[in-house]
Every structure is written in structure tokens, then in C-alpha cells.
Amino acid sequence: MNKILIVDDDIEYTENLKEILDNAGYVNDAAESVKEAMEKLCTQQFDVILLDFMMPGIDGINALGEFKKISPNSKIIMITAFASIENAVRAIKNGASEYISKPFKIEALLLMIKQVIEELRFEGDIKKLKLEGTLSSLSNSIRREIIRMFQTNPKIRMMETARKLDIEDHTKVIFHLKILKEARILKQDKKRAYLLTKEGQKVLECLNILDNYLSEQ
Amino acid sequence: MNKILIVDDDIEYTENLKEILDNAGYVNDAAESVKEAMEKLCTQQFDVILLDFMMPGIDGINALGEFKKISPNSKIIMITAFASIENAVRAIKNGASEYISKPFKIEALLLMIKQVIEELRFEGDIKKLKLEGTLSSLSNSIRREIIRMFQTNPKIRMMETARKLDIEDHTKVIFHLKILKEARILKQDKKRAYLLTKEGQKVLECLNILDNYLSEQ
DNA sequence: AACCGGTGTGAACTATTCTTCACATAACCC
DNA sequence: GGGTTATGTGAAGAATAGTTCACACCGGTT
Structure with missing residues (x-):
């Protein structure tokens, strides 16, 4: 049961998105500020974080860095209304898994989410193989x-x-x-x-x- | 091949003891000061340390503590010319395995050494069993x-x-x-x-x- | 080239670990 | 007490891991 955190100060957009993700079978939660998001990340494990580039009081790349520190294994999808190559490159270089600009087709976002969750599973499988290999050698x-x-x-x-x-x-x-x-x-x-x-x-x-x-x- | 470190400033006593331990089949080395002993302990592994209670410049209990820090797995036998219950208790409480007073019969010391080496083997076996048990459970x-x-x-x-x-x-x-x-x-x-x-x-x-x-x- | 020690291969065998099955016992609820 | 669910047992079979053996190949030295 994959968990998704939506980080955006646009309440209406967030409510819409929550309903869509709910219908798509994901457990999701939302935070209106980076501070609130960080609090949730300290107590819960999220597989995917949908982070809006323009959050009040903090630039998206900085927020990205903070989230990566607290939740290194979560996959972060950056969402922005003002797409630019420069920002896309910066985001990916700073640890975002994907970058998508508003307005987007909901199918495109759902597909993207599905893909990053696959990546997450793949990484988990690699980790398991490493552990199994290590334990097998040491047994x-x-x-x-x-x-x-x-x-x-x-x-x-x-x-x-x-x-x-x-x-x-x-x-x-x-x-x-x-x-x-x-x-x-x-x-x-x-x-x-x-x-x-x-x-x-x-x-x-x-x-x-x-x-x-x-x-x- | 068990290694023994003799820590005593009495050269003649040390030379005699080295010969006796050599004849008894132990590899041994000596240090005339606690400082010299600590240097040797940093580079070599000794199974047993024979520590004289009265070393120049430092009280036996302090030396004992220093050795335990550097070489936590070594067994320390405290040797003293001035036996007292108080010192014996202090030594054991601070990590000595045994306490023996000069003059002693050489057979008594050899027996004591044999016993602490047995303890060491036993502890090593326990540690191995723990590791094997852990790895077996996790495999x-x-x-x-x-x-x-x-x-x-x-x-x-x-x-x-x-x-x-x-x-x-x-x-x-x-x-x-x-x-x-x-x-x-x-x-x-x-x-x-x-x-x-x-x-x-x-x-x-x-x-x-x-x-x-x-x-x- | 011959010899010797070192290194490696694959199959047969042995040992150990895990899974499954048939059934038994225990606990709970009406 | 009876029925149902939960828990447990031991043996047989299957799968996996480890050991041994007979032999082959390699590299260095004389």
C-alpha cells in the first residue's frame, strides 16, 4: 500500500489531487507548508512526495534537500507551473526523481507515480539481494x-x-x-x-x- | 600459541619469569613501565597480562583500567608483594581476572595462567556461538x-x-x-x-x- | 621435455535445512 | 458439550548446502 505526500499550498488543487490519488488506490496525505511536510516526514514513511516548486518562504530546491535528509528513501516528484530546463536540471541534480509542469494530464502524473514506485521496488529488491548475499556468505x-x-x-x-x-x-x-x-x-x-x-x-x-x-x- | 605480557620494573624477576613461561610453552614479552606496556598493547594482541601492582608513576588499579581500554579481551592477572583484601577486591572489581601475591609458587602462577586461558577460550566459544546463532537465524x-x-x-x-x-x-x-x-x-x-x-x-x-x-x- | 607443486573442475555423495502433510491437541464461543 | 478456529507435532519428502574424490590443467624450475 504505497503512501504519497502532497506538498502544496494550493488547497483546492490539493483536495482534487487527494481524491484522484485515493481513487487510484494510494494512501495519501497533504501538507500546506514545507514545515508541516517535514513534521509528517519525521513520523511517517512516505514512498512518494509530490513537491510544488513554489512554496511560500522557501525555494523548491532547498525544500528538496531538506526532505532528502529526513527521508532519503522517498521518491520526490517536483511539480511546477513555471517550467524551465534550468530548474529541471537543478531539481534532478538535487535528488528529485521526476519533474512535471502544471497544467498536466492526470494520466501523465499517475503514470509517473507508477514508474517511481516501480523504481522504489527495484531498489528495495537490490537491497534485499545485497543483504541475502552478505548473510549467505557469512553463514x-x-x-x-x-x-x-x-x-x-x-x-x-x-x-x-x-x-x-x-x-x-x-x-x-x-x-x-x-x-x-x-x-x-x-x-x-x-x-x-x-x-x-x-x-x-x-x-x-x-x-x-x-x-x-x-x-x- | 598464547601470548603473555609481563609488566614489571624488576628486571631480574622479569627475566626469570620470561624463562619459566618460555619453558612452559608460552610466547611472552615484557615491559618495564606501563607506558611501554601500552605501546606494546597497541600493536600486538596478548592473551594474558601479568601486571605488578606497584609500577613506578602509576597505581596498579589505574594501569589496569588503561589496559582494559586498549585490550578489552585480554585477561589481567594482578601480582603484588603487599597483599590486602581491599586491594584484591578493588583489582577484581576493576577488571582483573586474578590476584596473586609475591612470593608465590611458580606452579600456582602457571596453574592460574592456564585457568584464565581456559576462560578466554570459553568466552571466545560463547562469542562464536552467538554470532553463529545470529547468522543462522538471519540467513x-x-x-x-x-x-x-x-x-x-x-x-x-x-x-x-x-x-x-x-x-x-x-x-x-x-x-x-x-x-x-x-x-x-x-x-x-x-x-x-x-x-x-x-x-x-x-x-x-x-x-x-x-x-x-x-x-x- | 619432465617433474612437481599449485590450482581448478565436475560429479557423486553426504549433511543440513526447509516444506508439506496428516493428524493431534488446545482454546474459545454458543 | 459440540463445533470451530487456533496452534502444534513428527515424519516423509524435497531442496539446498557442503564435502570428497578422481582427475585435469597451469606455471615454474631443472
């Missing part, structure tokens, strides 16, 4: 020890790894190294030495974070 | 969703859980709830509602930590 103790080993050995070859971990069967080590390589946690250089990828460094960090957190009593 | 997506659910539902019953997670087969939900209960992450009250245990709250925190960490780009 096996040999792989944990391998990943930990890179804390003190930034580059290491396969047999060296087996010796450090005191594992005699080299194919066991290869199997787990292969899993980590396929998960893009490790890569190999020309001499076949293994190194952590950027992603792999994050996984090592997660392991350290968990170690430290669980050490606290 | 399955249904269990992740269950644990996440407690963020907004501190107390919930089984069928409610199934409905919230949109799982039709109630026995699947029961199976995973049972795993979490056996892992002491969940408990049940008299009305059979599930709640997070203290441990379970930690696991939820770990999940949030990982979520947040992996969200950063």
Missing part, C-alpha cells in the same frame, strides 16, 4: 574465516589460504573461494591471488560490526 | 521477516504472524517460530503470544544495522 564458518583473513592479508593465493586456515583438502577451500568469487566478494589478479572487491570489503565490515556488537555486554 | 528470509515484524508488533500470535507475512501454510510459520524459540530469540507468554527475548532484540538490532549499512552508497 558458513569457513567463508567467515576466509573473509576475516583479508583483514590482515589483502592479497593471498589459494594454497596459502588453506595453510592459514589449517584446511588440508584444497578442493574444500577452492569450493568456498569459488562461492565468494561468484558472489563478487572476491576477485583474482593475474597471478591468481585473491583480493576483496569493494563489495567484499563491505561484507568484511559487516562481519566486524556484528563481532563488535555481539561483544558488548 | 532464512522468513525468519528475517518474522524478526523484522517485531519492530512494529512487540507481541503477536501465530496466526496473526502468518497473516501479516501472507503465508498460508500455518505449519511453515510454526516451524520457523519454533526455530527462533529454540534459539532463544523468541519466547511465549501465557496466551501463547510471541515476544522477542533480550537476545532477540539484539538480533533485530543486528538486522537493522546490516540494513542500514548496506543502504549506504
